[in-house]
Amino acid sequence: xxxxxxxLFAPPRGMRDFFPEEMAIRNAIFSAWAHAxxxxxFVQYDACVVENxxxxxxxxxxxxxxxxxxxxxxxxxxxALRAEMTPTLARMVAARQTHYSMPLKWFAIAQCFxxxxxxxxxxREHYQWNLDIIGEESVSAEAEVIATAVRALATLGxxxxxxxxxxxxxxxxxxxxxxxxxxxxxxxxxxLALDKRGKIEDTAIADMLVKEGLATPAxxxxxxxxxxxxxxxxxxxxGSETPASAELASFLALASDHGIRDxxxxxxxxxxxxxxxxGIVFECFDTARQLRAVFGxxxxxxxxxxxxxxxxxxxxxxxxxxVIAELLAEKGKLPSFHEDGLVHxxxxxxxxxSIAIRLAASLRNQGRNVNLGLAREKPKAFFSRAxxxxxxxxxxxxxxxxxxxxxxxxxxxxxSERELSLQGQP
Numbered sequence: 511x512x513x514x515x516x517x518l519f520a521p522p523r524g525m526r527d528f529f530p531e532e533m534a535i536r537n538a539i540f541s542a543w544a545h546a547x548x549x550x551x552f553v554q555y556d557a558c559v560v561e562n563x564x565x566x567x568x569x570x571x572x573x574x575x576x577x578x579x580x581x582x583x584x585x586x587x588x589x590a591l592r593a594e595m596t597p598t599l600a601r602m603v604a605a606r607q608t609h610y611s612m613p614l615k616w617f618a619i620a621q622c623f624x625x626x627x628x629x630x631x632x633x634r635e636h637y638q639w640n641l642d643i644i645g646e647e648s649v650s651a652e653a654e655v656i657a658t659a660v661r662a663l664a665t666l667g668x669x670x671x672x673x674x675x676x677x678x679x680x681x682x683x684x685x686x687x688x689x690x691x692x693x694x695x696x697x698x699x700x701x702l703a704l705d706k707r708g709k710i711e712d713t714a715i716a717d718m719l720v721k722e723g724l725a726t727p728a729x730x731x732x733x734x735x736x737x738x739x740x741x742x743x744x745x746x747x748x749g750s751e752t753p754a755s756a757e758l759a760s761f762l763a764l765a766s767d768h769g770i771r772d773x774x775x776x777x778x779x780x781x782x783x784x785x786x787x788x789g790i791v792f793e794c795f796d797t798a799r800q801l802r803a804v805f806g807x808x809x810x811x812x813x814x815x816x817x818x819x820x821x822x823x824x825x826x827x828x829x830x831x832x833v834i835a836e837l838l839a840e841k842g843k844l845p846s847f848h849e850d851g852l853v854h855x856x857x858x859x860x861x862x863x864s865i866a867i868r869l870a871a872s873l874r875n876q877g878r879n880v881n882l883g884l885a886r887e888k889p890k891a892f893f894s895r896a897x898x899x900x901x902x903x904x905x906x907x908x909x910x911x912x913x914x915x916x917x918x919x920x921x922x923x924x925x926s927e928r929e930l931s932l933q934g935q936p
Contacts, residue, residue: 561592647823853873905919
C-alpha cells in the first residue's frame, strides 16, 4: 500500500523535526539552560542515549519497560533508549565515585524517549536539562538547584508573575502521616496514589488506598493532610518541630537569601510519584496552571546505593523543552528566528564578487556573523531578501561604491545608514 504524503513527510508519532524556526527556539532555551548552569558553577556531562535495560529496571521496576523504547542488540543484550538521565548519572558517578571531590555539580542537556500516551506538553521524545548536586546533605543543594533554574527562566523572560516553584517534603509528609497513625509501611503506596490527585478522581484514589489495606479513618487522615493550605498549618498539625519541618524552614530561608523567595511557595500536594525521592520535592508551574509542570525534582539520597554505589546525598532537577516552549509562546516571548547581529552582504555583478567576499571575510574575522550572497543580485531582490529579517544590517556593493571606496551599511530595524570604508579590507 502506498504511504500517504502526510505520513511520508511527518516524523514518527510523538517525535519532532526542528526546522530553522523551531531550532532558533530550541537554541535559545538550551543557551539559557547552559548559561544559568555555568553561572552557578555546574559542569557539563553527557552519556550515550542507549542504556542497559537492567539499570532502568533497578530504578523504575520491571513495569518501566512498558514505557520505554526497548530492543536487543545483535548479541542479544537488552537495551533501551533513555527516558531520563538520573539512572545514567548515578551509574556514571558510582563508576568513579572515589575519583571526585564532593560535592559534584553536574548538568546535562539530554534527548530522552518515553513511549506513553501523548497529551499537551508531553511527547514521546524531548530534550531535558538536568541539574544535579551529588554529595551534599544540606538543603543548600536544593536552594542552589532551584535558584539556578529560576535564573534560567528569568533569562527567557519569565518571572514570579509567570511561574511559581511549588515545594514540599516527602519527609514532612511522612511525619504528618505518622502523626495521623498511618504506618510507615503504607507511605510509599500513599505517595504513589496521592501523586495522581488531579489526574484521577479522589474516589479512585481512595479505592487504591483500600486495596493497599488502609482503613477508612487512615484514608480520611491522608486526605486531611492533603487539604493543608500552608506550611504553618502543617506545623500546627504536627504540634512540634521535626527534622523534616526544620529542614524545609531552612530551605525557605535560603530561598530568600538567593533572592527567589517570591518565586517559591509551599504546596502540600507536591509529592512526586517516583519512589526514590527522600526529602524536599518540587515542581514549577505557570501561574495560571494551564500547562504541565515546567520542571520538577527533589532529593534522592538512596539512588546511588540502590544502583551499587556508596550511598550519598543527592538533589536533582529535570526541566523539559516542550512545556517551556509552549509557555513562551503563550506569553509572546518566543525568541526570533532571525539573528539580530547578522550582516547581509550582496553585490550587483560578478566583477564585484571578490570585493564582497573579502569584505565578508574581514567582518567575520572581526567576530561579525555575515550572510554573504552567493550570486549577483539586483538591489530590489537583495534588500527584499535581507529585509525579511527586520534586524541586523545590509551592505549592497555596486560599481559606484567601488569607485567611491565606501559602502553604505543599512540598519534593517530603523532604516538608518552609515558608511564603511573599503580601504583596509583584505
